[in-house]
Amino acid sequence: MTDRLVDPSIPRDLHAFIAALPKAELHVHHVGSASPRIVSELAARHSDSKVPSDLEALADYFTFTDFAHFIEVYLSVVDLIRTPEDVRLLTYEVARDLARQQVRYAELTITPYSSTRRGIDEKAFMEAIEDARKAAEAEFGTVLRWCFDIPGEAGLVSAEETARLATDDRLRPEGLVSFGLGGPEIGVPRPQFKPYFDRAIAAGLHSVPHAGETTGPETVWDALTHLRAERIGHGTNSFQDPKLLAHLAEERIPLEVCPTSNIATRAVRTLDEHPIKEFVKAGIVVTINSDDPPMFGTDLNNEYAVAARLLDLDERGLADLAKNAVDASFLDEPGKARIKDEIDTYTEAWLAP
Ligand SMILES: O=C(O)c1cccc(C(=O)CC[C@H]2O[C@@H](n3cnc4c(=O)[nH]cnc43)[C@H](O)[C@@H]2O)c1
Numbered sequence: 093m094t095d096r097l098v099d100p101s102i103p104r105d106l107h108a109f110i111a112a113l114p115k116a117e118l119h120v121h122h123v124g125s126a127s128p129r130i131v132s133e134l135a136a137r138h139s140d141s142k143v144p145s146d147l148e149a150l151a152d153y154f155t156f157t158d159f160a161h162f163i164e165v166y167l168s169v170v171d172l173i174r175t176p177e178d179v180r181l182l183t184y185e186v187a188r189d190l191a192r193q194q195v196r197y198a199e200l201t202i203t204p205y206s207s208t209r210r211g212i213d214e215k216a217f218m219e220a221i222e223d224a225r226k227a228a229e230a231e232f233g234t235v236l237r238w239c240f241d242i243p244g245e246a247g248l249v250s251a252e253e254t255a256r257l258a259t260d261d262r263l264r265p266e267g268l269v270s271f272g273l274g275g276p277e278i279g280v281p282r283p284q285f286k287p288y289f290d291r292a293i294a295a296g297l298h299s300v301p302h303a304g305e306t307t308g309p310e311t312v313w314d315a316l317t318h319l320r321a322e323r324i325g326h327g328t329n330s331f332q333d334p335k336l337l338a339h340l341a342e343e344r345i346p347l348e349v350c351p352t353s354n355i356a357t358r359a360v361r362t363l364d365e366h367p368i369k370e371f372v373k374a375g376i377v378v379t380i381n382s383d384d385p386p387m388f389g390t391d392l393n394n395e396y397a398v399a400a401r402l403l404d405l406d407e408r409g410l411a412d413l414a415k416n417a418v419d420a421s422f423l424d425e426p427g428k429a430r431i432k433d434e435i436d437t438y439t440e441a442w443l444a445p
Pocket residue numbers: 121124163166167170201202203205206207209241242243244245246274275276302305353383384
């Protein structure tokens with residue numbers, strides 16, 4: 093794995109400021125957040141898995157040649173999650189890791205189809221994530237909500253299953269707030285998923301598909317026009333279309349930017365070439381996210397450090413980024429106000445002479 097953790101080039105005290113800054117995370121995947129300890133523990137339980145249980149070997153295993161290779165590795169980790177107990181353990185531990193980074197609120201992207209298709213009972217799956225969500229809020233104070241996403245490459249069968257699990261009142265979990273679309277974008281046109289997003293939106297869910305990660309701006313336009321996206325996962329290649337940049341800014345459609353993810357999956361060559369600066373210059377609402385942190389050798393705090401370097405931010409600039417994520421979230425208004433007040437109080441105390 094290339095050395096991506098802890099961007100060394102910002103002042104040490106800015107790292108300290110970020111570490112204790114209350115944050116919200118909007119684009120972070122459930123299985124993709126399995127810590128090396130959890131993955132190695134599960135790999136040791138399932139000796140038939142090709143995922144290494146040795147932590148050092150796992151670091152190399154999480155080094156990707158391209159996006160397709162990332163998906164292949166990602167699915168090998170999905171294969172480790174085999175029981176409702178595995179689901180609960182993973183979810184609770186992901187919440188613990190988020191709490192350690194002062195994440196007060198996170199919208200975790202879950203792909204239920206990938207688990208139910210592998211034999212986990214759908215009702216038991218929902219109970220496991222909800223049990224972990226309530227325990228995490230009670231024990232860590234971290235508020236979790238769910239995004240259910242369609243693994244697009246799995247086609248319309250997976251779309252139907254995901255829409256059913258997200259809208260059937262006997263199954264949909266209390267914490268579910270949004271509906272997404274993940275997986276490879278190449279060869280997976282967005283318009284075909286319109287009927288499923290229409291059903292999810294009619295059921296009160298917010299639309300947050302990935303788009304423009306490994307394909308061009310047209311995929312982002314499709315996500316906006318056909319899937320009625322309220323936020324865009326990545327949107328990295330939006331920079332290629334000035335009209336799209338202007339539209340995202342005018343319509344206040346936030347981008348869920350995941351800088352290190354884009355490097356790890358080879359969607360962007362180097363951090364210095366990342367278009368995040370163009371997004372800010374265009375007036376777009378930028379949120380900072382880690383996507384699949386252990387797989388990409390990063391965490392949310394490091395992503396804020398990367399943003400601080402690329403955007404030349406001071407403490408107030410970092411606090412504004414954190415408040416962008418809170419404002420772009422689907423948390424209720426009192427909850428948003430509470431976290432933003434905490435961010436302001438913390439920042440002013442930090443800067444007080
Ligand atoms: O589960 C299956 O049976 C299955 C069959 C075919 C394809 C897939 C997928 O493509 C699953 C993709 C999986 O990856 C998640 N993910 C995590 N990070 C990202 C990202 O940066 N960009 C796109 N997808 C990502 C996604 O949520 C899907 O669950 C599955």
